[in-house]
Amino acid sequence: VWSLIAALRNRWLCQQVAGRRFKPLPRVQKDPEMLATLWPATWRSGVGVLMSFGLIQATGLVNAQFATAANSASYMLCLRIMQLISTFSQAPFYSKLSLLPRLRAEGNIKGLLEVAGNGMRKSLWTYSLGFAAAGLIGPVILARIRSNVEFPQPAFWVILGAMFFVERYAAMHLHLYSTTNHIITHIANGVTGILVIIATLVLLPIIGTMALPAGLLTGYGLFYSWYPVLHSYREFKMGFFRFELRNSAGPLLFAILSAFVMLLKLTDSLWR
Secondary structure, three states: OHHHHHHHHHHHHHOOHHHHOOOOOOOOOOOHHHHHHHHHHHHHHHHHHHHHHHHHHHHHHHHHHHOOHHHHHHHHHHHHHHHHHHHHHOHHHHOOOOHHHHHHHHOOHHHHHHHHHHHHHHHHHHHHHHHHHHHHHHHHHHHHOOOOOOOOOHHHHHHHHHHHHHHHHHHHHHHHHHHHOOOOHHHHHHHHHHHHHHHHHHHHHHHHHHHHHHHHHHHHHHHHOOHHHHHHHHHHOOOHHHHHHHHOHHHHHHHHHHHHHHHOOOOHHHHO
16 A cells, blocks of 8 residues: 555656656657566566565565464565665665766766765675674563563574675666666576575475575675675776775674674573
């Protein structure tokens, strides 16, 4: 219902901008040339979304077939919290997406990389801080409100958190490379999705429901973590260490230290 309301609101807003110049446009207007230009990028992006967000959501259905009701509820809660953190962390970078193609068209590659790098750094820091805060404080909050759903075990939270960090990092490089209008989303997410399915099926009989976050991390780590990143570096001829030391090394180190605190159960009393 809220999605429908948002769609109607966005339609109304589109008719108000630019001096209401778009309001008198015909309701049905086909432009074969525009369609031919947009469709190749559109279907590739659609496949990419289906094999990334859609596949992650589908793991909840898989988990429900093998786990108890309590474990299934815990997994869905964990997934939802992680997605909220990931979505919130997108703002510093995604708010610049309209600026990046303009800088690219102007040939201002230096400005493009500066804006993109700044957005990536803020985005990853936002994610890492959210990951650490939720992992350390979440169990306390659920215990205080006497929730019937338990916070997932530290290892489960850390593995899923690592996957989302990789996804955020590579996705921003993917968007940066997409300013070239060469869309590789379907390849990046398609191959990753296949690897996730294979890894999950292999691990499921061995480690049970832990195979869900482990399978996701394996698929994203084996392909998604480097494929769009490599395209981005080749296109813009960036120095890997110089760029990443400035933009991703800090939040990555903080996330790793936070994960060690959780895994070593230095805050074990908080889980009780």
